[in-house]
Amino acid sequence: MALVPYExxxxxxxxxxxxxSATFHFASRTIRLQQxxxxxxxxxxxxxxxxxxxxxxxxxxxxxxxxxxxxxxxxTGLLGIVVTLLGTKEPAGVRAxxxxxxxxxxxxxxxxxxxxxxxxVQANLPxxxxxxxxxxxxxxxxxxDNFPPGAFDFVLGADIVYLEETFAELLQTLEHLCSxxxxxxxxxxxxYERDLKFLKMLRDRFSVYEVHYDSSKDVHIYKxxxxxxxxxx
Numbered sequence: 001m002a003l004v005p006y007e008x009x010x011x012x013x014x015x016x017x018x019x020x021s022a023t024f025h026f027a028s029r030t031i032r033l034q035q036x037x038x039x040x041x042x043x044x045x046x047x048x049x050x051x052x053x054x055x056x057x058x059x060x061x062x063x064x065x066x067x068x069x070x071x072x073x074x075x076t077g078l079l080g081i082v083v084t085l086l087g088t089k090e091p092a093g094v095r096a097x098x099x100x101x102x103x104x105x106x107x108x109x110x111x112x113x114x115x116x117x118x119x120x121v122q123a124n125l126p127x128x129x130x131x132x133x134x135x136x137x138x139x140x141x142x143x144x145d146n147f148p149p150g151a152f153d154f155v156l157g158a159d160i161v162y163l164e165e166t167f168a169e170l171l172q173t174l175e176h177l178c179s180x181x182x183x184x185x186x187x188x189x190x191x192y193e194r195d196l197k198f199l200k201m202l203r204d205r206f207s208v209y210e211v212h213y214d215s216s217k218d219v220h221i222y223k224x225x226x227x228x229x230x231x232x233x
Contacts, residue, residue, distance in 0.1 A: 022046045024078065026054050027085035031124050033076045036116060046076050050158035052219040053187035054082040056212050062086075067153040070106040070177060072138065072170075073160040077120040080107035083156065084125055084133045102129065106147075108138035141169030150179030158187040164194045167201055174224075175205065184224040185211075 087103020
């Protein structure tokens with residue numbers, strides 16, 4: 001789950017977090033997400049890192065069609081929903097071909113967040129795309145055999161680097177999910193020294209490059225791949 005420091009109080013940011021819903025516009029669609037801070041806390045609100053990564057994927061025109069994508073720590077599901085929509089190519093009104101040209105998206109979080117996550121995903125995808133987005137439990141470092149090793153083209157995460165005691169499990173999970181061709185995109189703020197520590201740990205196992213910085217939200221996007229690869233998308 002995405003966790004960032006937050007203190008109860010006033011201000012615009014607090015009002016946004018406690019709002020029962022949030023609305024966004026991506027992939028030529030309006031996405032309306034339910035939020036539930038009081039019941040699920042940080043797992044049930046939209047954070048800037050997810051918004052910035054969605055905007056980056058759309059702005060850069062990264063081709064997600066017919067790609068296998070997994071999101072870690074999905075929370076409200078915004079990123080996974082947007083990836084599913086961006087990974088769609090409707091061929092000249094022939095809806096029967098959806099199954100061969102769309103992204104295959106696995107949207108994961110811990111068990112406590114899954115019902116909430118599933119409801120947002122189902123509410124924001126058209127019926128023909130819902131089978132392309134699978135919500136699934138994933139606790140980092142556990143039951144990784146439930147996910148085929150190295151089977152994903154993209155591994156995505158927004159504000160998932162937060163607790164130092166989870167770093168080893170997160171790295172283990174990334175290594176399991178990635179092949180030589182897999183592209184990891186992590187969107188985050190650098191708030192503490194421990195965040196830099198994770199990046200160092202990541203660089204010990206992957207080639208890591210900063211590919212985007214949103215100065216208005218102070219959010220960095222890092223791209224990682226195995227070995228010394230620096231491939232374009």
